[in-house]
Amino acid sequence: MVCRPEVSRDELHPEEGQVPMITSLAWKDLLNERGQVEDDLALRKGIFFGGLEPALRKIVWPFLLHCYSYQSTYEDREQIDAIRRQEYEEIQKRRLSMGPEQAEHFWRNVVCxxxxxxxxxxxxxxxYAGEDNPNIEIMKYVCIIIIT
Structure with a gap:
């Protein structure tokens, strides 16, 4: 649930309510034939003022978080994803092959x-609401991987 404070019209940014949400159609219009984002300002303003269609979050957030450059192509992003998968697998191998002392150190300094x-x-x-929420466990796992 998102709570928005009550503000008067004169306190709003002049573009508030003027920029539509980024939908699947709007997203496709922002990409060229190679998959590059043609107008990143329009994308960022659309998200800031209008929001982002939930189904697009997995696709668009890597751009916002600078995992992908706005100028990256479909092929560039496939390569980046392959590199990240390989890095993840290497981290997992290192973590699973730790000796007892390393595992204890890891447990004390990272997991706790x-x-x-x-x-x-x-x-x-x-x-994240509720007891035994699986999303909490997922976040914990992701944080451990990132720190490692």
Missing amino acids: IVEKDVVRTDRGNPY
């Missing part, structure tokens, strides 16, 4: 810190 932080996640957000 992540577990303390993850339980502080906003449980008011429906995605």
